[in-house]
Amino acid sequence: MKNLKTFPGWSMAAFGFLLLLTSCEPAPVTLALHNPIYPTASQNVTYTLERVTTGTINSARLFETVSTVNSAGTITAGTETELQSWSSPAGDLSFVKSGGYAANSLVTYRWEVKVQEEDKEKTKTYRVTYAIRPYPVPNQPAPVYVQGDPDDVFDLVFIPDTDITDMDGFRNHCRENIRNAFFDEPHTRLWRRQFNFYINPMTGTAKDADSGESHIVPSNNAQLAFAEGRCLMHRVSIRDYASGGLFSTEQENRGTVLHESGHALFKLADEYCGNTSYHAQPNSPNLWSSQAAAEAAADDYGSCKTISDVRRIQSGDCVKNWWKLCVENCQMKVSGLNHTQYDCPCRARITTRVFELTSD
Numbered sequence: 001m002k003n004l005k006t007f008p009g010w011s012m013a014a015f016g017f018l019l020l021l022t023s024c025e026p027a028p029v030t031l032a033l034h035n036p037i038y039p040t041a042s043q044n045v046t047y048t049l050e051r052v053t054t055g056t057i058n059s060a061r062l063f064e065t066v067s068t069v070n071s072a073g074t075i076t077a078g079t080e081t082e083l084q085s086w087s088s089p090a091g092d093l094s095f096v097k098s099g100g101y102a103a104n105s106l107v108t109y110r111w112e113v114k115v116q117e118e119d120k121e122k123t124k125t126y127r128v129t130y131a132i133r134p135y136p137v138p139n140q141p142a143p144v145y146v147q148g149d150p151d152d153v154f155d156l157v158f159i160p161d162t163d164i165t166d167m168d169g170f171r172n173h174c175r176e177n178i179r180n181a182f183f184d185e186p187h188t189r190l191w192r193r194q195f196n197f198y199i200n201p202m203t204g205t206a207k208d209a210d211s212g213e214s215h216i217v218p219s220n221n222a223q224l225a226f227a228e229g230r231c232l233m234h235r236v237s238i239r240d241y242a243s244g245g246l247f248s249t250e251q252e253n254r255g256t257v258l259h260e261s262g263h264a265l266f267k268l269a270d271e272y273c274g275n276t277s278y279h280a281q282p283n284s285p286n287l288w289s290s291q292a293a294a295e296a297a298a299d300d301y302g303s304c305k306t307i308s309d310v311r312r313i314q315s316g317d318c319v320k321n322w323w324k325l326c327v328e329n330c331q332m333k334v335s336g337l338n339h340t341q342y343d344c345p346c347r348a349r350i351t352t353r354v355f356e357l358t359s360d
């Protein structure tokens with residue numbers, strides 16, 4: 001991916017080709033997860049490879065590497081061992097690590113999955129690292145699902161709000177945000193290897209967007225500067241908002257976490273008409289400042305969009321000098337309990353951000 005430095009200069013035709021190219025993933029689409037997402041010492045850990053589309057798995061192997069980390073953050077690397085192998089497995093694959101791991105462990109698991117694509121066998125690899133609770137490095141967020149170099153992928157830190165009382169419930173919502181938001185929406189699922197997730201040891205406090213108050217950041221906020229996104233998960237019902245990479249969501253709202261991540265991680269603009277700010281990114285915007293500009297962009301998404309899809313940002317008495325191409329239930333128009341999908345212009349913006357991160 002490092003040779004994509006010239007990406008912003010590519011023509012939109014090449015970009016469209018790239019979007020089509022990246023849509024092909026050998027079947028079946030599989031999701032690798034562990035449960036609990038941030039286990040304590042000695043707690044059983046279940047590894048799953050969930051099949052979310054049909055397709056043949058010829059064979060699969062699951063490996064683990066148990067390293068240790070001390071309070072200075074120094075890692076002593078372990079050696080990789082095989083946990084289990086499967087031949088022609090049906091359904092989902094799962095393995096229980098009975099008795100879990102010792103305190104101060106940093107566990108890396110690796111799935112090696114051989115799938116059949118027409119006459120060729122292809123290998124899919126997932127490599128995930130997570131910490132055993134409590135993570136011993138003071139003031140640092142615990143890695144709970146880390147796949148890539150933080151410089152190259154999206155880093156998202158889940159921060160418990162001061163109103164969270166059930167921390168097991170909070171941690172489960174963190175896992176559900178990974179599985180049922182980022183790994184469920186089709187376009188972020190396609191890019192699922194480009195996300196690292198962490199849980200913060202310190203709390204913050206979310207404020208209502210209409211209160212005029214700013215979110216209160218956790219005391220270790222300076223340690224979170226590496227992360228593109230900081231997600232304040234709370235219980236109280238408020239109007240959530242994102243600012244400078246920090247955003248709030250009710251902990252159970254998969255639609256809100258994806259809408260606000262649209263702002264924080266992907267620099268997408270709101271598509272509803274209301275008391276918010278609008279902008280057009282220079283590359284792959286989801287809003288345009290004139291109808292003519294939106295019409296000119298309609299060709300950029302293959303068969304997904306035509307000029308007839310151009311809509312003004314408008315609702316009742318609310319009218320803005322901004323135009324869009326996305327459908328009315330696009331994730332950047334709506335939020336709430338259940339997620340919808342990012343429509344084509346938003347998908348192009350997400351893909352652009354993936355390449356910006358990997359090539360910078």
Ligand SMILES: [Zn+2]
Nearest residue numbers: 259260263270
């Ligand atoms: Zn918004």
